[in-house]
Amino acid sequence: MARQVYQAVVDGILVGGVYALMAVGLTLIFGVLDIINIAQGVLVILGAYLSYVLSVRLHIDLFVGLAITVPAMFVIGVVLQWAFIRRLRGRERTAMTLLVTYAAALIIEGSLYEAFGPDYKQLSAPYVTSSVHVLGFYLPYIYLYGFALAVVIIAGIYALLYRTRFGRSVRATTQDETAARLIGIDTSRVATLTFGIGVAVTAVGGMMFGATNSFNPNSGYDLISRLLAIIILGGLGSIGGALAASVFMLTLESVVDIWSPQWAIAVFYAALVVVLVVRPTGFFGRAPARAQ
Amino acid sequence: MLRTEGVRKSYGGVRALDECTIEVGEGTVAGLIGPNGSGKTTLFNVITGYAKAEAGNVYLAGTKITNIAPDKVFTLGIGRTFQLTRIFPTLTVMENMLVASRHARAADRKRAMAQLEFVGIAGHHAALAGTLSYGQRKLLELAYVLVADPAVMLLDEPAGGVNPSLVNYIADRIRELHAAGKTFLIVEHNMEFVMGLCDRITVLDSGTVVAAGPPDIVRTDRRVLDAYLGEDVEDST
Incomplete structure (x- = not known):
């Protein structure tokens, strides 16, 4: 039994890395634009379909294909923000962006149905179905590669945010958009590029999701509810929090799954409730700024 | 002007x-x-x-x-400060300065430090701006407007x-x-x-x-x- 639990913990950590990749984009967008991108789940699935097309029709390796799908998803994100979200202003902005991103999700989902139909697909490659045996644990290559990629991408986003002028502009905009504009930051540009980056990472998340799960055009809805739970638990806007929450929740789910697969999903959301009761801002969420 | x-x-x-x-x-x-x-x-x-x-x-x-x-x-x-200070509390004091400067090269850090010294809070350059007192925040705001000249x-x-x-x-x-x-x-x-x-x-x-x-x-x-x-x-x- 102990070995089963250890294996479940290892599985949970590796799968958590994959979910972190998907959640990081969502929490980055929330942090800067103060909106929840409901389309994030469907965009992950779009990323999976792009990888599918490159893999099946052009025989491009899943990881090599990211060189095409990441820039493509970045452009899609920039267009979404520029065309729809940028125009929303005023007190109703947050509510309106929920509707607009939901509408975007429906349009993307409909287009995917039109192009690929309702049948489930799964990405395949030699490393998707093989594992390495280390210290008695079976570690699937795809999860190992995905976890390593997640760490690299999250470290890259951290470096972007904390080591570059653009990153400082992003963090300043996150804290006080008005003040940021008044000291020369083009906050519209910051918002557009951040949305682009937040969507670009769904290409990687989508490839990993598609390689480890079967998917069809409406797989995005289950995904978005999980991603929302993760970024709330991690602390809205916190990238490190998204990683910690992904690993925590997926590990918990994986361990509970040993005894009761039915309860595994319930425990996933129950953990969210319990943590928020104790710590309402999540693992790494900021308390509201103190009044001056 | x-x-x-x-x-x-x-x-x-x-x-x-x-x-x-x-x-x-x-x-x-x-x-x-x-x-x-x-x-x-x-x-x-x-x-x-x-x-x-x-x-x-x-x-x-x-x-x-x-x-x-x-x-x-x-x-x-045109640089501006506010009635109630609007610094960026989870950025360090130096990062606040660099956000306002046009570039982020070594020369800008030097210039930013000179402005912090001018207003008397250079000793806090590595601290999070949110930890400053209200008066120090006023000085930081003045400095980060100054750094853009x-x-x-x-x-x-x-x-x-x-x-x-x-x-x-x-x-x-x-x-x-x-x-x-x-x-x-x-x-x-x-x-x-x-x-x-x-x-x-x-x-x-x-x-x-x-x-x-x-x-x-x-x-x-x-x-x-x-x-x-x-x-x-x-x-x-």
Whole structure:
């Protein structure tokens, strides 16, 4: 039994890395634009379909294909923000962006149905179905590669945010958009590029999701509810929090799954409730700024 | 250097600025005073592009900058501080400075550190800005506007809410910058501070300019006394 639990913990950590990749984009967008991108789940699935097309029709390796799908998803994100979200202003902005991103999700989902139909697909490659045996644990290559990629991408986003002028502009905009504009930051540009980056990472998340799960055009809805739970638990806007929450929740789910697969999903959301009761801002969420 | 001409701005049915015309000469320290709600901060907002003027124009060194985006106004050379400080609390003090500087090269760090030394908070450069006291935040705000080397600095109540010795310290820093040729437009309720610092004062009441001129003239103007100053000024000077 102990070995089963250890294996479940290892599985949970590796799968958590994959979910972190998907959640990081969502929490980055929330942090800067103060909106929840409901389309994030469907965009992950779009990323999976792009990888599918490159893999099946052009025989491009899943990881090599990211060189095409990441820039493509970045452009899609920039267009979404520029065309729809940028125009929303005023007190109703947050509510309106929920509707607009939901509408975007429906349009993307409909287009995917039109192009690929309702049948489930799964990405395949030699490393998707093989594992390495280390210290008695079976570690699937795809999860190992995905976890390593997640760490690299999250470290890259951290470096972007904390080591570059653009990153400082992003963090300043996150804290006080008005003040940021008044000291020369083009906050519209910051918002557009951040949305682009937040969507670009769904290409990687989508490839990993598609390689480890079967998917069809409406797989995005289950995904978005999980991603929302993760970024709330991690602390809205916190990238490190998204990683910690992904690993925590997926590990918990994986361990509970040993005894009761039915309860595994319930425990996933129950953990969210319990943590928020104790710590309402999540693992790494900021308390509201103190009044001056 | 900075001029507004017939600026008009309303919020709902309330006219916040009406035919508001002011002038700030190059290398001068200009004061903008008036009772609460007289339109001082609104005028700052219009000048910096944060609020759109319904009529009238704003000129910087002869160039029309009316209703252009705040980030462009800053880039053109107008820096601003706020009545309630608006620093970035989870960035370090140095990062706050670098956000405002045009680039992030080593020279900018050096320049940023020099400005922090000038305002006296260089020792806190690695601290999170949110851990600073209110007075230190005021100084940081002044420093991060300075680091961009604006042509005109708009200071919104620089002496507001800080202790008397810090008020004097801030006044001394402004005098030094003035001596170096910097141009200021200052909104302030502390009459001693304004009268002692400014070359020229403009008085707003209900969004309209009721008087403008050197401090000695303004403080004795009957319209100003009626609108705002009353006996307080005579008591304090």
